[in-house]
Amino acid sequence: MMATSGKDACGLNGEEPSVSLTSNKSLVNGATTEASALSKPQNGGGTGAERFAFSSEPTIEDIRRMQAQFTDERDWNQFHQPRNLLLAMVGEVGEVSELFQWRGEVAEGLPDWTEAEREHLAQELSDVLIYLVELAEKCRVNLPQAVLRKMALNRLKYPANKVHGSAKKYTEYKD
Numbered sequence: 326m327m328a329t330s331g332k333d334a335c336g337l338n339g340e341e342p343s344v345s346l347t348s349n350k351s352l353v354n355g356a357t358t359e360a361s362a363l364s365k366p367q368n369g370g371g372t373g374a375e376r377f378a379f380s381s382e383p384t385i386e387d388i389r390r391m392q393a394q395f396t397d398e399r400d401w402n403q404f405h406q407p408r409n410l411l412l413a414m415v416g417e418v419g420e421v422s423e424l425f426q427w428r429g430e431v432a433e434g435l436p437d438w439t440e441a442e443r444e445h446l447a448q449e450l451s452d453v454l455i456y457l458v459e460l461a462e463k464c465r466v467n468l469p470q471a472v473l474r475k476m477a478l479n480r481l482k483y484p485a486n487k488v489h490g491s492a493k494k495y496t497e498y499k500d
Contacts, residue, residue, distance in 0.1 A: 377434075385468055388458050396459070407463045414456035421449045 383391070396402055424446050425431060435443055461468045482495040 385458060388455065389462050392455050392459050393462070405459060405463065407460060410456055410460040410463060414453055414460060417449060417452040417456060421446065421453060424449065 396405055424442070431437075435446070438446075458468065461471075487498050488495075
């Protein structure tokens with residue numbers, strides 16, 4: 326588990342995550358859901374047809390700043406070089422994999438998972454994201470801009486009219 330778990334990894338001002346209502350939507354553990362979902366488990370439970378959406382905060386830049394402050398306060402920059410961050414992130418991905426191991430296919434929304442299992446997954450995925458953002462920072466990769474470029478490239482490699490409903494690699498498609 327990542328060293329940034331716990332109280333030091335709280336929100337931007339050190340507050341604990343909470344549920345806040347805005348109109349008919351709410352934020353539950355950082356995810357935007359319909360207000361009727363408040364009775365559902367907090368980390369993706371339920372099988373509703375509504376499309377999942379992340380909250381708008383914190384931003385990737387907010388996460389980068391929080392992690393930079395966390396690291397600076399502990400004088401850990403000496404250990405947080407790209408190779409070390411990559412290996413730590415791979416370890417965290419392994420922890421995510423363990424949560425899915427031996428379960429067979431897992432339905433979207435994790436309806437058969439307990440709230441404790443979903444919270445454990447949320448923590449491990451957060452560790453992966455935190456390491457990814459810090460690795461991108463150390464490598465000077467502007468992730469939001471890189472995502473835009475990569476999505477544009479993927480649209481060229483996988484035109485919807487050619488690949489719709491197929492899982493083939495782009496090199497397998499004929500013009």
